[in-house]
Amino acid sequence: DAKTTQPTSMDCAEGRAANLPCNHSTISGNEYVYWYRQIHSQGPQYIIHGLKNNETNEMASLIITEDRKSSTLILPHATLRDTAVYYCIVRVTPRIIQGAQKLVFGQGTRLTINP
């Protein structure tokens, strides 16, 4: 079962920052927070992941609260192409060769960017 809670839908104006919240109050100490998104008729696309420090890459920023019970994905300048379903997932990331954990997807947040 998914271990995260996300709003069902959100709207954001083009050019503004989109802030997508995620609650993961039962997260364990060795679990990372992952974000994927799925644009219509495409497979999910990896965005970013983090453990406890804030992370930033070319796509987005991830802000994780100090108690790690929630996080926010930030798309700094949303475009129409960012319209998608965004999934927040918690999982262990093995750093040794010992197989990989499956992704357990919830319902995600349907983000609509409006012109």
Place this chain on the structure above:
Amino acid sequence: EAGVAQSPRYKIIEKRQSVAFWCNPISGHATLYWYQQILGQGPKLLIQFQNNGVVDDSQLPKDRFSAERLKGVDSTLKIQPAKLEDSAVYLCASSQAGSGGSDTQYFGPGTRLTVL
């Protein structure tokens, strides 16, 4: 770098017929996943391979679904016989996990199956 390839993109069959889906992962990726995504839901893992061995098939309906990954590269997923509730998008993903690399999963475009 080429992404995960899947075929066909769309398939329409009648219930009780058989169907097969094919996946070619990113070159060098040891781990391959098949997910089922029913309309309006997030993807659900069906089976996970590491090289040509099965790691997790606990959610695979084994009475009708089968999958193989011969030679640890391409994979096929088969449904026989299909039921109406099998209508879904079947997604293939791969990662470097198991070969010393990142376990970030990269997904293909999926095969949309409609069972009539």
